[in-house]
Amino acid sequence: MRPMRPTTPPWEVLLLISHFLQPKTLARASCVCKSWREVFSSDHLWRPICLASYPCSSHLLVSGLSPYHLFYLFFSASKRRYNHPSPLYLSLNQLFFAVEVFNGEETLVSVLKPGEEAVSKDDCMFRFGIDLTADNVALIGGTGELTVGWMVVMKGVDGAFAMMEREGKGRTVGGDQTKIWFNEKLPVPGCCKGLMHDGTGIEAEMVVEVGEGDNGMKMLERVGLGLMSGCRYVALEDGLRYLQYFLLDNEKMGTGTR
Structure with a gap:
């Protein structure tokens, strides 16, 4: 007689077994097939585990x-x-942020901001804001031709790292013309792999905020800067660890070859 082929246990049995499994085993079981995923990833099963x-x-x-x-x-x-x-x-006290905004070939803004002045006192993430309202820069011809540059410079000009080159135009989200977004992928040295979400890289982000002046013209108001991994900003200390790989030599870090 031929041996009977094993059949898939009914979902009621799987559900009964699931209450005796550890979260790691449940997660693996949910990857077996679609029917197992429905059972082993159900909300009523994972809610008490999560809480x-x-x-x-x-x-x-x-x-x-x-x-x-x-x-x-x-x-x-x-x-x-x-x-x-x-x-x-x-540390931020050792850095300057050099930011430029261009409209075509025309330089609209060129600022050099000390790192300790750019960061928010209440923020522990690697994101910064630079106020441009005092520059009183008007946008003539719209925002479609804007390009940007962002350079991190060591005080004393001992080192520099290009966070964002002048390449590519910005983009708006949902038709909102008050914010123009720029992103650029950055290299990831082996020492900084832990900063990344699984399967993601590191990107520099710049957001140019546009408002309306008293004369009705569009004016540059603010520039936001950040270092991101996936959809989140990296922590301030992690961002500095990333930059020190490019800005500090081996002797300053007390290490061997990088």
């Missing part, structure tokens, strides 16, 4: 986020916390 492991997730669960994906987000964040970062040798 028991990360009580603060209750504030996010009410917004309709999937407990399955929320648990993965918190779990990944916890793992990244225990990665031992490289020592930090660089």
